Amino acid sequence: MLSCSQPEKMGVIQSGEIWPDDKGVHINAHGGGILFYDDTYYWYGEHKADSTSAAMVGIMCYSSKNLSDWKNEGVVLPVEKNDTTSDLIQGCVMERPKVIYNQKTKKFVMWFHLELKGQGYTAARSAVAVSDSPTGPFKYLKSLRPNAGRLPFNMTAEQKAVFDTLDIEHFAKWWTPDWREAIKKGLFVKRDLAGGQMARDMQLFVDDDGKAYHIFSSEDNLTLHIAELSDDFLSHTGKYVRVDPAGHNEAPALFKKDGTYWLIASGCTGWDPNEARMFSAPSIWGPWTKHSNPCVGPNSELTFGGQSTFVLRLPGKKDAYIFMADMWRPKKPSDARYIWLPVQFKDGKPYVEWMDSWDLNFFD
Numbered sequence: 001m002l003s004c005s006q007p008e009k010m011g012v013i014q015s016g017e018i019w020p021d022d023k024g025v026h027i028n029a030h031g032g033g034i035l036f037y038d039d040t041y042y043w044y045g046e047h048k049a050d051s052t053s054a055a056m057v058g059i060m061c062y063s064s065k066n067l068s069d070w071k072n073e074g075v076v077l078p079v080e081k082n083d084t085t086s087d088l089i090q091g092c093v094m095e096r097p098k099v100i101y102n103q104k105t106k107k108f109v110m111w112f113h114l115e116l117k118g119q120g121y122t123a124a125r126s127a128v129a130v131s132d133s134p135t136g137p138f139k140y141l142k143s144l145r146p147n148a149g150r151l152p153f154n155m156t157a158e159q160k161a162v163f164d165t166l167d168i169e170h171f172a173k174w175w176t177p178d179w180r181e182a183i184k185k186g187l188f189v190k191r192d193l194a195g196g197q198m199a200r201d202m203q204l205f206v207d208d209d210g211k212a213y214h215i216f217s218s219e220d221n222l223t224l225h226i227a228e229l230s231d232d233f234l235s236h237t238g239k240y241v242r243v244d245p246a247g248h249n250e251a252p253a254l255f256k257k258d259g260t261y262w263l264i265a266s267g268c269t270g271w272d273p274n275e276a277r278m279f280s281a282p283s284i285w286g287p288w289t290k291h292s293n294p295c296v297g298p299n300s301e302l303t304f305g306g307q308s309t310f311v312l313r314l315p316g317k318k319d320a321y322i323f324m325a326d327m328w329r330p331k332k333p334s335d336a337r338y339i340w341l342p343v344q345f346k347d348g349k350p351y352v353e354w355m356d357s358w359d360l361n362f363f364d
């Protein structure tokens with residue numbers, strides 16, 4: 001929920017450094033996103049342990065009035081410690097949580113990427129939880145693979161005819177030119193049609209009309225999907241599009257400026273940084289156009305050592321957006337750092353430049 005108030009104090013943002021919370025402990029909210037509600041910023045993210053990237057604690061929340069002084073609000077969705085039949089049993093993977101507020105139901109809705117314990121990254125599920133308060137507790141509802149039985153709504157009759165001929169048996173070998181062409185035409189959409197589409201790195205976006213969208217890496221991370229959520233934000237309507245088929249994108253972060261939708265994403269290199277990429281569209285449903293890397297300057301070819309997670313639009317300031325990314329530290333996951341940099345615009349096109357230190361006065 002946006003309002004027009006200003007942050008209380010203009011704090012300094014130093015990407016890549018230790019960011020202490022109100023108890024002096026480095027903020028532990030990775031792959032996160034921010035909700036602005038009732039004059040407060042709520043930062044949700046993955047709690048990372050010292051020696052494993054699996055979920056040992058759950059989803060964290062921090063709150064702030066000014067984006068620099070953060071109060072630890074604790075674990076808002078904990079892992080399950082005893083019930084081994086639970087999706088959220090300790091040791092599962094809970095990644096990239098995002099929370100949005102539903103004006104109609106007055107509920108806070110969290111979606112996140114869930115991998116089942118002991119199954120690596122093969123489950124590729126989306127999970128949803130709900131709360132009456134931004135600081136939880138969130139109640140876990142379900143996990144699923146989105147849009148079972150549904151085809152992209154904009155698939156033409158001609159594309160459908162080609163899709164119908166695709167046979168997975170002919171494409172056992174990955175990464176060949178023919179295989180890539182088949183992926184573009186929907187080989188893996190077809191493979192996963194009955195059980196639902198794979199969903200890993202993800203984002204949520206609430207549009208000006210109150211409709212919400214779930215953006216996720218699907219098709220074995222080969223293609224992004226943008227899917228409409230139901231009015232209560234708790235399920236998918238079945239309406240979705242594919243973005244950059246076979247483009248191999250993850251870590252999607254979507255924002256809107258002056259009626260144009262912008263999507264910044266990364267390539268797929270595990271915890272290692274790579275070059276960011278950007279797309280734009282006049283409608284959430286596309287057509288999506290690919291642009292070059294939005295990052296500029298030294299180390300921009302590696303997203304300054306990070307991977308996108310969110311773009312925050314600042315309430316009460318014109319054209320003020322913050323690009324947020326994670327600098328992963330897989331050997332000691334809890335030590336991962338944050339990159340927050342202003343999004344700047346040249347001829348209407350976003351770009352991101354490294355700054356050692358900056359504050360919100362940048363936007364004045």
Ligand code: DGJ
Nearest residue numbers: 031095201250251270271
């Ligand atoms: C990259 C993703 O962006 C992260 O969220 C995480 O899933 C890692 N891959 C796991 O290797």
